[in-house]
Amino acid sequence: MKHLTGGVCAPEGFTASGVHCGIRKNKLKKDLALIYSDVECATAAVYTLNKVKAAPVYVTMENLEFGISQAIICNSGNANACAPDGNENARRTCDVLADALHIHKRDVVVGSTGVIGERLNVEAIEKGIPALIKGLSKNGSGDAAEAIMTTDTTKKEIAVEIFIGKKRVKIGAIAKGSGMIHPNMGTMLSFVTTDCAITQEMLQKALSESARKSYNRVSIDGDTSTNDMCTVMASGLAGNDLIEWQDENYEAFFEGLHYVNTYLSRELARDGEGATKLLTCTVKRARAEESAERIAKSVISSSLVKAAMFGSDANWGRVLCAMGYSKAPFRPEYVDIDFSSAAGTIDVCKDGAGLLFDEALAKKILSEREVTIGIDLKEGDAEASAWGCDLTYDYVKINGDYRT
Amino acid sequence: MKHLTGGVCAPEGFTASGVHCGIRKNKLKKDLALIYSDVECATAAVYTLNKVKAAPVYVTMENLEFGISQAIICNSGNANACAPDGNENARRTCDVLADALHIHKRDVVVGSTGVIGERLNVEAIEKGIPALIKGLSKNGSGDAAEAIMTTDTTKKEIAVEIFIGKKRVKIGAIAKGSGMIHPNMGTMLSFVTTDCAITQEMLQKALSESARKSYNRVSIDGDTSTNDMCTVMASGLAGNDLIEWQDENYEAFFEGLHYVNTYLSRELARDGEGATKLLTCTVKRARAEESAERIAKSVISSSLVKAAMFGSDANWGRVLCAMGYSKAPFRPEYVDIDFSSAAGTIDVCKDGAGLLFDEALAKKILSEREVTIGIDLKEGDAEASAWGCDLTYDYVKINGDYRT
Numbered sequence: 001m002k003h004l005t006g007g008v009c010a011p012e013g014f015t016a017s018g019v020h021c022g023i024r025k026n027k028l029k030k031d032l033a034l035i036y037s038d039v040e041c042a043t044a045a046v047y048t049l050n051k052v053k054a055a056p057v058y059v060t061m062e063n064l065e066f067g068i069s070q071a072i073i074c075n076s077g078n079a080n081a082c083a084p085d086g087n088e089n090a091r092r093t094c095d096v097l098a099d100a101l102h103i104h105k106r107d108v109v110v111g112s113t114g115v116i117g118e119r120l121n122v123e124a125i126e127k128g129i130p131a132l133i134k135g136l137s138k139n140g141s142g143d144a145a146e147a148i149m150t151t152d153t154t155k156k157e158i159a160v161e162i163f164i165g166k167k168r169v170k171i172g173a174i175a176k177g178s179g180m181i182h183p184n185m186g187t188m189l190s191f192v193t194t195d196c197a198i199t200q201e202m203l204q205k206a207l208s209e210s211a212r213k214s215y216n217r218v219s220i221d222g223d224t225s226t227n228d229m230c231t232v233m234a235s236g237l238a239g240n241d242l243i244e245w246q247d248e249n250y251e252a253f254f255e256g257l258h259y260v261n262t263y264l265s266r267e268l269a270r271d272g273e274g275a276t277k278l279l280t281c282t283v284k285r286a287r288a289e290e291s292a293e294r295i296a297k298s299v300i301s302s303s304l305v306k307a308a309m310f311g312s313d314a315n316w317g318r319v320l321c322a323m324g325y326s327k328a329p330f331r332p333e334y335v336d337i338d339f340s341s342a343a344g345t346i347d348v349c350k351d352g353a354g355l356l357f358d359e360a361l362a363k364k365i366l367s368e369r370e371v372t373i374g375i376d377l378k379e380g381d382a383e384a385s386a387w388g389c390d391l392t393y394d395y396v397k398i399n400g401d402y403r404t
Numbered sequence: 405m406k407h408l409t410g411g412v413c414a415p416e417g418f419t420a421s422g423v424h425c426g427i428r429k430n431k432l433k434k435d436l437a438l439i440y441s442d443v444e445c446a447t448a449a450v451y452t453l454n455k456v457k458a459a460p461v462y463v464t465m466e467n468l469e470f471g472i473s474q475a476i477i478c479n480s481g482n483a484n485a486c487a488p489d490g491n492e493n494a495r496r497t498c499d500v501l502a503d504a505l506h507i508h509k510r511d512v513v514v515g516s517t518g519v520i521g522e523r524l525n526v527e528a529i530e531k532g533i534p535a536l537i538k539g540l541s542k543n544g545s546g547d548a549a550e551a552i553m554t555t556d557t558t559k560k561e562i563a564v565e566i567f568i569g570k571k572r573v574k575i576g577a578i579a580k581g582s583g584m585i586h587p588n589m590g591t592m593l594s595f596v597t598t599d600c601a602i603t604q605e606m607l608q609k610a611l612s613e614s615a616r617k618s619y620n621r622v623s624i625d626g627d628t629s630t631n632d633m634c635t636v637m638a639s640g641l642a643g644n645d646l647i648e649w650q651d652e653n654y655e656a657f658f659e660g661l662h663y664v665n666t667y668l669s670r671e672l673a674r675d676g677e678g679a680t681k682l683l684t685c686t687v688k689r690a691r692a693e694e695s696a697e698r699i700a701k702s703v704i705s706s707s708l709v710k711a712a713m714f715g716s717d718a719n720w721g722r723v724l725c726a727m728g729y730s731k732a733p734f735r736p737e738y739v740d741i742d743f744s745s746a747a748g749t750i751d752v753c754k755d756g757a758g759l760l761f762d763e764a765l766a767k768k769i770l771s772e773r774e775v776t777i778g779i780d781l782k783e784g785d786a787e788a789s790a791w792g793c794d795l796t797y798d799y800v801k802i803n804g805d806y807r808t
Contacts, residue, residue, distance in 0.1 A: 052728030052736045052756075082724050082736070084757050116721025117758035221707040222626060223722070224729040303625040303707070304803055311804030317520025318627070320486050324456030325628040332456045332486070352456075353488055354521035393797045399708055400715030 001160050001259045004170060007141025010159030011170040011195035012237035013038045017135030018147030021128025023077040023114075023121050030147035032125060033174075034097075034132045034140075035072040035191055040107060041233035043069040044204035046211045048228035054079050055086030056110040057229060059094065063106045067200035069233055070103045072191050073125075073132075074111035074148050076176070080120040081112070081226040089122040096126050100133055113150055113176060113189055113227050145174035148189055151398055152177050156267045162256035164249045167240035169196045171256045175230075177220065177268040188215065190230040190264055195238035196253050202243050206254045207232050214261035217293065217386040219301040220272035221395070232257065269300075269387035270370075274394030279309055281373045284383040291328040292377070292384035298326030299373060300388030309371060310390035314339060314362035316348040319373055336376040341368035405564050405663045411545025414563030414576040415599035416641035417442045421539030422551030425532025427481040427518075427525050434551035436529060437578075438501075438536045438544075439476040439595055444511060445637035447473040448608035450615045452632035458483050459490030460514040461633060463498060467510045471604035473637055474507045476595050477529075477536075478515035478552050480580075484524040485516070485630040493526040500530050504537055513635050515593055517554055517580060520630060549578035552593055555802055556580050560671045566660035568653045571644035573600045575660045579634075581624065581672040592619065594634040594668055599642035600657050606647050610658045611636050618665035621697065621790040623705040624676035625799070636661065673791035674774075678798030683713055685777045688787040695732040696781070696788035702730030703777060704792030713775060714794035718743060718766035720752040723777055740780040745772035 004010045014037050021032040045064055047057050063069065073093060080086050094108040112120065135143070145155035159172035175190035198206075211230055236242070243249045270278040281299040286292035299305055302322035308315040316337045323330065337349035343365045348357050365371070408414045418441050425436040449468055451461050467473065477497060484490050498512040516524065539547070549559035563576035579594035602610075615634055640646070647653045674682040685703040690696035703709055706726035712719040720741045727734065741753035747769045752761050769775070 050725060050728035051730075051734070052724050079721070082721055082753070082757055086757075116719075116725060117753065119758075223706055223708045223725065226721075226725050226728060302627055303799075304627045307800050307803030310800060313804065315520075317483070317486055317630075320456050321454060321520060321627065321630050324454040324630060326455075330455070349486070349521065353486055391800055391803075393800050395707075396711050396714060396795055396797050396800060399711030399795075400717065 004159040004161055006138065006159050006172060007145060007157035008035050008172040008174050008191060008193040009138045009141045010172040011193045011235060013195055013235035014193045015136040015138055016140035016144040017132055017137065018140065018143030019128055019132050019135055022124035023075050030143060031075055031077045032128050032132055033074045033144035033147035034136065035144060035193065036101065036136055037070050037233055037235050039235055039237065040068050040070050041235050042198060042200040042203050043067055043231055043233050044200065044207040045229060045231040046207060048225055050224045050226050052082065052226050054081030054112055054227040055090040056080055056112045057227060059087065059090040060109050060229065063094065063108055068107060069109050070107040071097060071101055072109040072111065072231065073097050074189065075125060076113050076148050076150050078114040078118055078120050079112050079116045079227050081116045083117055084119050089120045092122050093125050096129055100129050109231050111189055111229055113148060116226060141172065141174060148174065148176045150176060151273050152271055154271050156264055158260055158263050160256055160260060162252055164196065164240035164252050167238050169238040169240055169253065170194065171260050173260050173264060175264040175268060177271055188225065188228050188268055190215065192232040192260060194232065195235045196243065197236035197238060197240050198234050198243040198253060202250055203232055203234050206257050210254065210258040210261045214258065214265040217297060218265045218269050219297060219388045220269065222301050266387050269389050272389035273398045274392040275389030276392055277309065277390050278370045279373065279388045279390065280385055281375065282385045283375045283377065285380055286377045286382040287380035289382040289384055291330060292382050294326045294328035295323050295330065295375065296384050296386035298322045300386045303391055306388065306391035309366065310392050312363050312366035314348055314366060320349065330377050331379060334378045338374040339365050340372045340374060341365045341370060343368050408563040408565055408574060410542065410563050410576060411549060411561040412439050412576040412578050412595060412597045413542045413545045415574040415597045415639060417599055417639035418597045419540040419542055420544035420548040421536055421541065422544065422547030423532055423536050423539055426528035427479055434547060435479055435481045436532050436536055437478045437548035437551035438540065439548060439597065440505065440540055441474050441637055441639050443639055443641065444472050444474050445639050446602060446604040446607050447471055447635055447637050448604065448611040449633065449635040450611060452629055454628045454630050456486065456630050458485030458516060458631040459494040460484055460516045461631060463491065463494040464513050464633065467498065467512055472511060473513050474511040475501060475505055476513040476515065476635065477501050478593065479529060480517050480552050480554050482518040482522055482524050483516050483520045483631050485520045487521055488523050493524045496526050497529050500533055504533050515633055517552060517593055517631050545576065545578060552578065552580045554580060555677050556675055558675050560668055562664055562667050564660055564664060566656055568600065568644035568656050571642050573642040573644055574598065575664050577664050577668060579668040579672060581675055592629065592632050592672055594619065596636040596664060598636065599639045600647065601640040601642060601644050602638050602647040602657060606654055607636055607638050610661050614658065614662040614665045618662065618669040621701060622669045622673050623701060623792045624673065626705050670791050673793050676793035677802045678796040679793030680796055681713060681794050682774045683777065683792045683794065684789055685779065686789045687779045687781065689784055690781045690786040691784035693786040693788055695734060696786050698730045698732035699727050699734065699779065700788050700790035702726045704790045707795055710792065710795035713770065714796050716767050716770035718752055718770060724753065734781050735783065738782045742778040743769050744776045744778060745769045745774060747772050
């Protein structure tokens with residue numbers, strides 16, 4: 001896949017910006033992001049399945065009733081979840097922005113991320129909007145990516161190009177992690193842009209299918225946020241034939257979108273709170289993809305597996321244990337397990353029982369920054385991967401006193 | 405409830421012992437426990453629901469086919485799970501013990517706890533059995549409790565007396581934690597003895613009902629072990645009228661048994677790996693007990709809630725968030741939350757939204773060794789509690805390098 005610079009601004013028609021408006025105390029930290037499209041965009045979205053949803057999630061759901069948007073505004077430093085006047089403040093943010101941009105009030109996606117339960121300083125957002133709009137530029141993706149970060153240590157940004165027929169189509173995105181993240185219930189914040197011409201229906205189909213196999217296969221700490229949201233805005237300015245069916249053009253677009261989402265999912269896992277390494281669990285030869293997925297997610301969600309990986313300890317029994325409570329059907333007596341990384345591969349379990357292995361080599365393999373736990377079920381031909389990170393002292397430190 | 409000394413030996417007919425037989429390298433650590441009854445006992449059991457079960461779990465299930473046992477043997481230091489010759493070694497342990505005790509081969513409950521995937525040193529067990537039997541005494545409960553400890557920092561032991569009609573009936577127990585523990589899928593190791601005269605059917609009914617509301621409401625790290633097991637042996641030597649129905653005698657027995665199981669559940673949570681405090685989550689005014697239970701378990705299982713409790717940080721938003729992904733039906737806008745401990749009570753959330761509260765007082769309350777998270781759903785009259793512990797640096801340390 002060919003990577004481009006420019007993040008969410010790489011596709012035609014999009015500009016972005018990020019500023020400090022005053023929600024965060026630290027003036028050096030940007031806390032308000034804007035992504036703007038010159039034209040109305042077909043827009044798809046997936047939301048957290050947490051029963052307790054933040055106000056901006058509800059407001060965005062309402063605004064996207066007809067699948068159209070033209071701007072995304074998102075603050076960090078406050079989740080506007082379970083907060084006084086949450087709905088009013090999320091709506092007011094949309095209204096003020098829409099007025100200032102001269103766009104339709106309903107064409108705004110609003111997101112928030114940060115502490116739950118405290119009133120959103122919507123006055124700061126209002127005051128910040130003029131500078132935010134003034135700052136819009138084709139170079140603004142990095143600022144926007146920075147402005148949505150919470151405990152992230154790196155900003156997450158990507159852009160790629162694909163071809164639909166002979167037309168060059170671009171897809172860009174920014175995302176943020178890095179705690180309260182758990183698969184199969186929602187996603188984290190991720191804003192994708194594209195200039196692809198595609199109907200809202202097909203865009204939603206592509207996003208839903210891709211999110212299931214990307215964001216929803218990440219777990220950092222087993223907690224599903226109240227604020228998760230992933231949107232894709234499609235400006236249609238690439239000039240390709242409109243994608244209306246699940247044809248080869250749809251497949252080409254899906255491939256690009258899924259590449260972007262998978263890339264971001266791995267980056268989110270790599271930058272999980274306190275993480276020192278990216279864990280991938282790959283399950284192969286399962287009877288069904290769903291079984292492989294359940295097992296992979298159970299393994300990368302296990303606190304004991306995560307802590308063992310932090311210690312570079314080849315404690316494969318915990319892997320088999322986590323498989324056992326995944327509720328996926330499999331035959332324990334068929335299972336092979338190996339660990340691999342840039343330093344090599346080592347087999348540790350065959351047919352459900354331990355192998356004698358070189359502990360020094362295992363330690364070397366597990367000491368790398370990217371480690372893969374390979375599981376072979378030897379039952380069928382389905383497979384799935386999931387991504388996570390290790391459990392470290394820093395995770396405890398970050399979350400022992402997050403609010404203060 | 406009147407507490408007695410003597411642990412599992414308090415009820416009539418039981419003796420116990422614990423020795424070092426050589427499974428552990430450290431000769432000062434006991435690693436083999438025996439509980440023996442003078443007579444055959446009606447025996448009930450519940451087992452881990454992990455699909456990957458250790459060999460001793462399968463062998464015990466088989467031995468208890470008719471619900472009768474006379475001895476329990478349990479080693480620590482090795483789980484005999486996913487290990488070469490696991491079944492053979494678990495059976496051989498039972499056979500050698502039965503021969504030495506002159507009891508029926510099937511009358512043995514066998515348990516193991518420790519590292520997964522390594523061959524059990526059954527030769528050490530065989531050699532240790534004579535000393536183990538020689539050591540049997542009415543004072544042996546403490547030694548047995550010690551011999552089943554792994555990462556536990558304290559031994560768990562209790563005995564109580566109840567009255568069935570005019571007969572004094574005793575119930576004793578030992579248990580061990582303290583990692584790989586998660587509710588609703590199994591229990592940890594817990595061995596209960598009683599001299600109550602009760603049919604195996606009623607004993608199983610009492611245990612299953614009690615375990616659901618005690619052991620299965622504990623979570624330490626979200627991982628369900630391959631080796632969990634709880635058994636109750638009833639010698640019948642108390643001389644009470646045989647309990648055959650769910651009558652008032654059954655209720656009296658149930659009350660005693662449930663008291664013992666609940667006590668041990670709290671002790672297991674308190675001594676969770678790395679824990680500095682015991683967390684209780686109490687959910688009241690739910691529409692159904694099952695909803696209250698799901699919510700309470702979701703809250704005490706949340707890594708983010710647990711880390712916040714470690715930091716004595718009143719981050720109640722994480723409590724509401726964990727409620728939201730519990731899959732229990734409730735109305736977020738009705739929810740009240742408070743934190744309480746020996747230092748007082750503080751309301752932090754009312755009708756789903758944050759209250760202004762005294763942060764210094766909250767910190768003081770959360771700094772105690774026992775903290776209760778109180779949730780009021782204001783929807784019905786069902787309630788449930790669950791127990792857990794905080795997530796600490798020491799949990800990561802203990803599990804980053806458990807095997808070596």
